[in-house]
Every structure is written in C-alpha cells, then in structure tokens.
Amino acid sequence: MSALATNVRVVRALGMRSIRQTFRRPQLIAPIIVFPTLLLAIQTGGAGGAVELPGFPPVQSFLQFMLAGAMMQSLMLAGNSGGIALAVDIEMGFTDRLFSAPIPRFAIVLGRLAGTAALGLFSALWFLAIGLVFGAEIESGVPGALLAIVLVTAAAMAVGGIGAAIALRTGSASVVQGLFPLVLVVLFISSAFFPQELMIEPAKTIAEYNPLSFIAEGVREPMISGIDAADTLYAVLAILGIVVFGLVLSAFALRHRLRVG
Amino acid sequence: MEAAVALPAWRTNLATIGALMARAKNELIRVPGAAIPGVLAPTIFFLGLNGVFGALTQLNGFSTGSYESFIVPVSMLQGAGFTGAAAGVNLARDIEQGWLDRLLVSPAPRWVLLAGTVLAASARSLIPATFVFAIALALGAGWPGLDGLLVTFVMVAAMAAVAACWGAFLALRFRSQSAAPLMQAGMMALILTTTAYAPLALLQGWLQDIARVNPVTDVVEAARQGFVGGVTWAATWPGLMALIGMLVLLGALALREMRRMGR
Numbered sequence: 001m002s003a004l005a006t007n008v009r010v011v012r013a014l015g016m017r018s019i020r021q022t023f024r025r026p027q028l029i030a031p032i033i034v035f036p037t038l039l040l041a042i043q044t045g046g047a048g049g050a051v052e053l054p055g056f057p058p059v060q061s062f063l064q065f066m067l068a069g070a071m072m073q074s075l076m077l078a079g080n081s082g083g084i085a086l087a088v089d090i091e092m093g094f095t096d097r098l099f100s101a102p103i104p105r106f107a108i109v110l111g112r113l114a115g116t117a118a119l120g121l122f123s124a125l126w127f128l129a130i131g132l133v134f135g136a137e138i139e140s141g142v143p144g145a146l147l148a149i150v151l152v153t154a155a156a157m158a159v160g161g162i163g164a165a166i167a168l169r170t171g172s173a174s175v176v177q178g179l180f181p182l183v184l185v186v187l188f189i190s191s192a193f194f195p196q197e198l199m200i201e202p203a204k205t206i207a208e209y210n211p212l213s214f215i216a217e218g219v220r221e222p223m224i225s226g227i228d229a230a231d232t233l234y235a236v237l238a239i240l241g242i243v244v245f246g247l248v249l250s251a252f253a254l255r256h257r258l259r260v261g
Numbered sequence: 262m263e264a265a266v267a268l269p270a271w272r273t274n275l276a277t278i279g280a281l282m283a284r285a286k287n288e289l290i291r292v293p294g295a296a297i298p299g300v301l302a303p304t305i306f307f308l309g310l311n312g313v314f315g316a317l318t319q320l321n322g323f324s325t326g327s328y329e330s331f332i333v334p335v336s337m338l339q340g341a342g343f344t345g346a347a348a349g350v351n352l353a354r355d356i357e358q359g360w361l362d363r364l365l366v367s368p369a370p371r372w373v374l375l376a377g378t379v380l381a382a383s384a385r386s387l388i389p390a391t392f393v394f395a396i397a398l399a400l401g402a403g404w405p406g407l408d409g410l411l412v413t414f415v416m417v418a419a420m421a422a423v424a425a426c427w428g429a430f431l432a433l434r435f436r437s438q439s440a441a442p443l444m445q446a447g448m449m450a451l452i453l454t455t456t457a458y459a460p461l462a463l464l465q466g467w468l469q470d471i472a473r474v475n476p477v478t479d480v481v482e483a484a485r486q487g488f489v490g491g492v493t494w495a496a497t498w499p500g501l502m503a504l505i506g507m508l509v510l511l512g513a514l515a516l517r518e519m520r521r522m523g524r
Contacts, residue, residue, distance in 0.1 A: 030442030038450055045468030046458030049320050184302075188309030194316075200328075203312030 010103045014111020019118050021085055031077040031180070032119055033126060040070040040130070043193065055197055059224045064136040067127050068220035069192040071148070072212060074123035075156035076183045080176065082116035083163025087173040090257070099258065109168070109250055113160045120156020124149040136223070144222025151219050151235055158239050161246020168253035192216040214238035277369045281377025285385065288351075299347055300389045303340035307332060307393050311400070314458065322463045325489040329402035333393065334413055334484035335457040338477075340389030341421035342448035348382035349428015349444040356436045362523065371519045379425040379512070386421030390414060402488065409487015412497055416484040419504040420477075424448045426511035433518035455481045476503035 022029055040063075048062040059065045089095045098108050128138070128145055138145045167176050187193075189203050190212035199207055207213050218235020221228045268276075315328040325331050355361045364374055390413075398404070405413060428444040435443075454471045455478040456464070464472055472478045483500025486492050 025439065030446065034442060034446055035449070038446060038453075042450075042453040042468070043458070045465040046453070047314050047317060048465040049322075049459060049463045050314070050317060053316055053319060184305050184309065188305070188313060194313045198316045200312050200315035203309075 007104060007107050010107045011111045011114050014098075014108065015114030015118060018082065018085060018112055018115025022081060022115070022119060032074050032081055032123060036070045036073040036077070036123070036127075037130065039073065040066055040127070043069075050194070050198075053198060055195065057195055057224065060137055060139075061135065063131060063134055064224055065220070066193065067131045067136060067223055068148070068216050070127050070130075071124055071152045071219055072155075072190070072192040072216050073187055074127065075120045075152055076159055076187055076212075077180075078116050078119040078123060078156045079159030079161075079163040080179055080183050081163075082112055082119070082160045083167040083176040083179070084173050086112050086164050087167035087171060087176045090167065090171040091173060095257075105254055105258070109161075109164050109254065112164055113157050116160030116163075117153050117157035120153040120160075121149065123156070124152035131223075138223050140222040140226045144227055147222050147227060147232065148219045151215065151232075151239070154239050155215050155219075155242070158242035158246060161243060161250055165246055165249035165253045168250060168257045171257065186210070186212060190216055211238040211241060274370065274373045277373050278377045278380060281374070282381040282384065285348075285351075285378075285381035289385065299340065299343045299385075300392050302343050303336045303389050303393050304396055306339055307336035307397065310336075310458070317459060317463075320459075320463060322460050324460065325403070327401065327403060329397050329400050330488040331485070332457075333397040333402050334416075334488055335452065335455075335481060336393045336397075337390040337413060337417050338420050338452050338481065338484060339449070340393055341386040341417045342424045342452050343445065344386040344389060345382045345421045345424020345426075346428045346441070346444040346448050348378055348385075348425040349430075349432045350438055350441045352378055352429050353432035353436065353438045353440060356432060357438060365523045371522075372516055375426075375429060375512070375515055375519050378429055379422050379515075382425035382428075383418045383422040386417055387414065390417045405487030406492065408492045412487060412492055412500075413484045416480050416500055416504070419501075419508070420452075420480060423504060423507045423511055426508065426515045430511060430515040430518055433515065433522060451475065451477050452481070457481060476507060479503040 022032070044061075044063045044066050050056060051059060051062050051065070057065070086095070095108065099105065128148070131138075138148075140147075163176060163179075166179065167173075170176065189206040190210040191199070191207045192212060196204060196207045196213060214231075214234040215238050218231050218238075221231045310332050311328055314332075317323070318326050318328050318331070323331065352361070361374075365371075394410075394413075424444075427447055431440045431444050431447075434440075454468060455475050456472055458464075461469060461472055461478075479499035480503050481500075483497050486496045
C-alpha cells in the first residue's frame with residue numbers, strides 16, 4: 001500500500017473515531033446541536049419582530065436570517081469540542097501511543113480535524129433541515145444550499161485547527177473547555193445573529209472586521225437573497241486566514257508536545 | 262461521668278445543612294476558578310444580547326428605551342439557572358466519587374442532605390447576579406430602586422433553588438455528570454421561553470403561547486418590574502407563587518430520588 005493510501009486510512013480511522021466519540025457523549029454533542037437549536041428557536045421566537053426594524057435586510061422570515069447564525073454557533077462549538085476531545089486523549093495517554101506509531105504526526109491532527117469537519121457538515125445539514133421543516137426557503141435553491149454546506153464544513157475544520165492547537169499546547173481538557181465562553185464572545189461580536197448595521201456600539205464596529213462576520217454573510221447570502229461572488233470570496237478568504245492561523249499554531253504546539261511528551 | 266446531652270433534632274439538622282453549605286463555600290474559596298464560568302456565562306449573554314438585539318427597543322410595545330434595563334434581570338436569572346445546574350453537576354460528581362454514599366450512611370435525614378445542596382446554590386447565585394448587575398449599571402441600565410433590587414435578588418435566589426432541585430433530581434436519577442447538558446439546557450429553556458427577549462405582545466405566536474403558560478414568565482416580570490417601572494404587589498405575587506410551586510414540585514421529585522439512593 002502506498003504511503004498516501006496509508007495516511008488516508010489513518011486520517012479516516014481517526015476521523016471516524018472522533019465522530020463516534022462525539023455522538024456517544026451527550027456532553028460533547030449537546031453544545032454542537034442541542035444548544036444552538038434551542039437558541040435558534042428562542043431567538044427566532046423572541047426577537048422575530050426585528051425584521052420590521054428600518055434597515056433590516058429583506059428576508060422571508062427571521063428564521064431564514066438566523067439559520068446562518070445557528071450554523072456558525074454550531075461549527076464554533078464543534079471546533080471547541082474537537083479540541084476538548086483531543087485534550088482528553090492527551091490526558092489519557094492515547095495521543096502518546098499514536099506518537100509512537102509509524103504514522104505521520106500531521107495525520108493525528110488531520111484525523112481530529114476530519115472528524116470536526118464531519119460534525120460541521122452534520123450541523124449544516126441539521127439546520128438546513130430545520131429551516132426547511134419550519135418554512136424557511138433557500139432563495140438560491142440547491143446550489144445555494146450546497147455552497148452554505150461547503151462553507152460551514154470548511155469553517156468547522158478551520159476553527160477546529162485552533163482548538164486542536166490549544167489542546168496540543170496545553171494538554172488540558174479544562175483549559176480548552178474554559179474557552180467556551182470566549183467562543184460565544186467572538187460570535188456575539190460578529191454579524192452572525194443580527195445585521196451589523198443595526199448592532200449597538202462597540203459590537204457594531206468590531207463586527208465589521210470580525211472574520212466570522214464574513215463567513216456568516218457568505219453562508220447567509222445564498223439563503224436570503226442569492227449567491228454573491230464578493231460575499232463568497234470574502235468568506236473563503238476568512239476561512240483560509242483561520243486555516244493558516246490554525247496550522248501555524250498547531251505546528252508550534254505539536255513541536256512543543258513532542259518535546260515535553 | 263456526665264452523660265452527653267442529645268441536641269434536639271432540628272438543631273442537628275440545621276447544623277448539618279450549615280456544614281454542607283460551608284463545604285460549598287470552601288469549594289468556592291479553594292477553587293475560585295470553578296465559579297468563573299457561572300459568572301462569565303450570564304455576563305457574556307448580557308453583553309452579547311445587548312450589543313446584538315439592543316435595537317429591538319425601537320419596536321412599538323417596549324416599556325423602556327433601554328435594552329440593558331430590559332435584559333439585565335433575565336441575565337441575573339440565567340446566572341441563577343447556571344449556578345443551580347452546577348450544583349446538580351457537583352452532586353453528580355459526589356455520587357461518582359462515592360462522597361454521597363458516606364453522607365447517606367450518616368444519621369442525617371435525606372431532606373437535610375438535599376436542603377444543604379439547594380440552599381448553598383441559592384446563596385452562591387448572588388455572586389453572578391451582583392456581578393451582572395454591576396456591569397449593567399456601568400453600561401447605563403436604570404437603577405431599580407431598593408425595593409426593585411430586593412425583589413430581583415429574592416427572585417434570583419429562589420430561582421437558583423429551583424434550578425438546584427432540577428439539577429439534583431437529574432443527578433440522583435442518572436448518577437452521572439453526563440447528565441450536565443440536560444441540567445443546563447433544561448434551565449436555559451425554562452428561563453428563555455418567557456418574555457426574556459421582548460414583551461409578550463412582540464413574541465412570535467408559538468413562543469407567546471409557551472410564555473403564557475411558563476411559570477418563569479411571572480418570575481421574569483417580577484424581577485424586571487423595578488428596572489422598567491415601579492414595583493407593585495400585583496406584579497410580585499405571581500412570581501412568588503410560581504417559584505413556590507416549582508420548588509414544591511421539583512423539590513419533591515429530587516427528594517424522592519434522594520430517598521431511593523442506596524435502596
């Protein structure tokens with residue numbers, strides 16, 4: 001078997017393991033699916049009148065607008081959960097066993113990220129299904145839905161890279177878990193949940209430059225109006241930026257982990 | 262030799278509850294980091310919701326132009342919900358580590374063991390509530406008046422007791438910390454499916470229906486009244502009755518599970 005095929009098998013096996021791990025532990029799946037679904041329902045029902053505010057973009061319903069926000073929340077928490085699971089593996093010595101196996105080190109991180117990407121894919125499908133069931137239309141049809149799914153999956157993997165880097169650097173599940181509130185902060189100061197123009201300062205200004213805003217807009221536009229090349233490009237660039245940042249952090253963290261054991 | 266004088270049962274029970282509350286307090290002092298998520302989460306929700314949904318007060322139907330004032334009691338109640346749920350998680354940890362088994366073989370009645378957990382959560386909930394309140398005041402939320410503040414803190418403490426009963430019920434039922442998401446999600450749903458984000462008239466149909474029958478709506482309205490207007494008995498007593506009802510129901514469920522432990 002060629003080296004590439006072996007690496008693909010390793011990544012697939014580790015990815016499948018991380019998916020199974022998530023679905024077997026309620027404390028891992030709850031933040032990815034249960035909490036964002038709950039918040040989506042409550043925010044849609046509670047703040048639905050916002051569509052009547054002057055300056056709110058034309059949408060079919062507030063649910064249609066909020067779907068992208070729920071996906072963003074879910075993918076961010078999927079990245080965080082992936083980091084927690086990797087840190088648990090380090091604490092329990094499982095990662096040490098992988099380090100001593102004849103597999104490339106990057107495959108260990110990539111396996112975890114493949115699992116996180118799969119969870120991102122699952123969350124995109126889940127929220128699209130919820131939206132369709134409760135009457136939200138995808139304005140740009142199947143191509144728009146596919147674009148949203150691809151962006152959410154890629155963004156989950158990108159954010160997972162940062163979670164994995166922190167897990168490798170600290171080796172502590174509680175430290176990675178402690179980032180949970182930070183995830184919410186970063187999300188709240190983006191345009192994931194509300195149009196940036198209608199947000200209150202200083203959140204409004206921060207949201208303008210927050211990379212998550214670009215991803216949220218890239219996911220949202222195909223749902224509420226149509227595929228916009230500029231929005232898609234900005235979303236892709238934001239994801240690539242997070243990927244590069246995560247890769248650099250992971251490379252340093254992996255080197256540190258190999259040094260300290 | 263002088264025979265030991267037996268203390269009356271009520272004094273022994275009070276001393277046991279005091280000891281359990283002191284244990285919870287020690288946990289807070291010795292592991293201060295453990296209290297941070299309980300304080301951070303409602304603060305982040307307050308700041309986030311205010312920054313994101315602040316423009317909602319432009320809609321007709323809001324009794325105040327300040328969303329800070331409107332949302333701060335909800336965040337304080339959320340803090341109580343998180344604290345109560347955390348008490349349930351701690352109880353589940355005590356079960357997993359065998360600490361509760363040691364308490365169960367003591368002569369303390371089961372209700373006393375439960376009361377210690379619940380009252381400790383109730384007292385602890387005042388920390389996040391005070392923190393969120395201070396942040397809100399700094400950001401421009403209105404002063405609710407001493408009576409309004411007192412009512413809000415009573416509602417917060419009692420809501421934490423309700424959440425602790427819910428958390429204890431689940432902890433004793435599942436005997437595992439894996440039940441933690443259910444404890445937190447349950448409280449989150451109960452507190453947010455009310456008039457938390459907007460007045461009843463502005464909620465979407467399905468949420469309006471739920472908010473009408475959700476007893477926590479009365480608690481939210483009672484806690485909020487000082488922030489958006491004056492304090493009245495008419496807006497206070499439904500909240501008190503709702504809390505008493507939930508405490509009786511969830512307390513009974515938790516006590517039933519506590520009595521089943523080890524049998």
